[in-house]
Amino acid sequence: MAKLFIIRSFAVLMMLVLILMTLDLLGESGKILSVPGNDQGDVLHYISMRAPQIIARFLPFSVLLGTLITFAGLSQNSEVVAMKAAGLSAHQILAPMFVASLGVALISFVFNDTVVAPNTARLKAWQTVEYGAVAPDSNARNNIWVREGDDLIKAGNVLGSGDDTVLEDVRVYLRANGGLRQVITATRARYTGDAWQLEKTRSFNVATTTESRAETLIIGKDITPDRFNVVKVDGDSLAFLPLMRAINDLKAAGRRTDNLEGILWHKLSGPLSTLLMPLLGAVAAFGLARSGALFLRAVIGMALGFTYFVADNFALAMGNLGAYPPWIAAWGPFLLFFLIGETVLVRTEE
Numbered sequence: 001m002a003k004l005f006i007i008r009s010f011a012v013l014m015m016l017v018l019i020l021m022t023l024d025l026l027g028e029s030g031k032i033l034s035v036p037g038n039d040q041g042d043v044l045h046y047i048s049m050r051a052p053q054i055i056a057r058f059l060p061f062s063v064l065l066g067t068l069i070t071f072a073g074l075s076q077n078s079e080v081v082a083m084k085a086a087g088l089s090a091h092q093i094l095a096p097m098f099v100a101s102l103g104v105a106l107i108s109f110v111f112n113d114t115v116v117a118p119n120t121a122r123l124k125a126w127q128t129v130e131y132g133a134v135a136p137d138s139n140a141r142n143n144i145w146v147r148e149g150d151d152l153i154k155a156g157n158v159l160g161s162g163d164d165t166v167l168e169d170v171r172v173y174l175r176a177n178g179g180l181r182q183v184i185t186a187t188r189a190r191y192t193g194d195a196w197q198l199e200k201t202r203s204f205n206v207a208t209t210t211e212s213r214a215e216t217l218i219i220g221k222d223i224t225p226d227r228f229n230v231v232k233v234d235g236d237s238l239a240f241l242p243l244m245r246a247i248n249d250l251k252a253a254g255r256r257t258d259n260l261e262g263i264l265w266h267k268l269s270g271p272l273s274t275l276l277m278p279l280l281g282a283v284a285a286f287g288l289a290r291s292g293a294l295f296l297r298a299v300i301g302m303a304l305g306f307t308y309f310v311a312d313n314f315a316l317a318m319g320n321l322g323a324y325p326p327w328i329a330a331w332g333p334f335l336l337f338f339l340i341g342e343t344v345l346v347r348t349e350e
Helices: 002-033 040-076 079-085 090-128 240-252 258-284 294-321 326-349
Strands: 141-148 151-159 166-176 179-191 196-205 210-219
Touching (some): 040 258, 294 326
Antiparallel strands (some): 141 151
């Protein structure tokens, strides 16, 4: 049963990747080849980076369809009836597929960490320059925000590192009681060892609507330079452990990390969703094939599986908006549909 399940799941995955990659190339190959200097090799380079994303996204779909195909065949040949007549319960019949799904989940997690994440980072960098030449990494960081208490500091450019960090195009927003109190702008800021010295400052007082100027001004005695060295983090482009370290750095910088934490935990719950597919598709396994309800059972199993994917994407979107806590966004749909699958199985077969 496990062999049937694995072969059919990966056969469906190969079919889906081939079809979806072809459809994706219909739109992207023209953009790639329209760039002077790009040729067939660049199209193949795009495929090598895009195909892992498609595999990672549609692996759970493939496991669901592989489950339904396997169970439909076993039910059609009355093999499920034979196993039940031999004294096996529904959970015992499903056990080989649960074990196989766990193996697929482990492979999926390793594949996502070692192949999908780095290729996603490279592909996004290439798409940013519209499939042109990718510029080498720069030491400069742009549009960095740091929060200290209620106050906000924005640096247009951050140069250097450590005690040699220099901020350019600086804006400081001083707030009190939930409202804006004062806005300070400066052309440059240097770290003095325990604070920041602003140069050529202009200060606007919101209450009095007056503006004052000064050559230098000292601010941010509790703000260390490393807080300006944390750049924007793309959770999809980082593996599990690097993303966890980036989240810790952002927390130390006083930044909100709820959406990244949701992505972090979804790197675990996403691959583990393959464990749900045999449970959600099990409705297609039981019942007599000659009753005429096999097709209806397969449709119900497919509907349960696809509803899970819709709920999973919805929960992630709510987590990115801050409406759901990270744990609920990542694990809520998994636990909900596990209970639904178990309820259906127990009420109908156990």
